[in-house]
Amino acid sequence: MSEAHSISPRTARLIGRVSAIILLLLALAYGLGGSVIEYAFASDPLGPRVFPIALAVVLGGLGILYFLSPGTAEGFPHGALLARVLAIPALLAISVLLFEPLGFAVSIFTLTLGTALIFGAPPVKALIGAVGHAVLWWFVFGYVLEVYLPAGTVFGG
Known part of the structure; x- marks a missing residue:
């Protein structure tokens, strides 16, 4: 149904x-x-x-x-589908709020992990994908493009 x-x-x-x-x-x-x-x-x-x-x-x-x-x-949408639809912008807002205190890597990790879980990925695969995604973009922006990425105020960045 x-x-x-x-x-x-x-x-x-x-x-x-x-x-x-x-x-x-x-x-x-x-x-x-x-x-x-x-x-x-x-x-x-x-x-x-x-x-x-x-x-x-x-x-x-x-x-x-x-x-x-x-x-x-x-x-x-209604029910569980509505919750999933609303979870994405909420997750994006959480990721943005984490950016300054916890830095780019934690923010992109959280966004990727949450999105994978919302779309039904198994937790272990979601975790592996989120770590890989955060490392990939940290490398691309930080080393290939030489863009400054904040480490977060919590980590002294």
């Missing part, structure tokens, strides 16, 4: 278009936020603005495509 109720095609298109408008507003906010990042041009000609603005452009383009062709949508 499905945990979401079926909806009419008209309602599904409306939900899709409202979702597309929300995506467009998020793209606009993200692009504006990225455009006001200040940096020294001499340190990097592209600077830290490029990544958030590029993501905003991609998100905006996808939002426009979704608005023009919203497709079908599921009904609103």
Whole structure:
């Protein structure tokens, strides 16, 4: 038995278009936020603005495509499915709150572990994946891209 109720095609298109408008507003906010990042041009000609603005452009383009062709949508989730849907943004908020006190590695570990468990991964595999993910991104950002990653105030970073 499905945990979401079926909806009419008209309602599904409306939900899709409202979702597309929300995506467009998020793209606009993200692009504006990225455009006001200040940096020294001499340190990097592209600077830290490029990544958030590029993501905003991609998100905006996808939002426009979704608005023009919203497709079908599921009904609103209930029960355990609703809990899983709400757990992802809650987990993201927890990960962000952990970033400063516990650092990048613990934050990305928590996000990966929680996401894996929410999607039904066995705990041991989720733990191994989370450790691997944290180590991988620490290596990529810290050593390959030479981006400063905070170790966290708890660990003296």
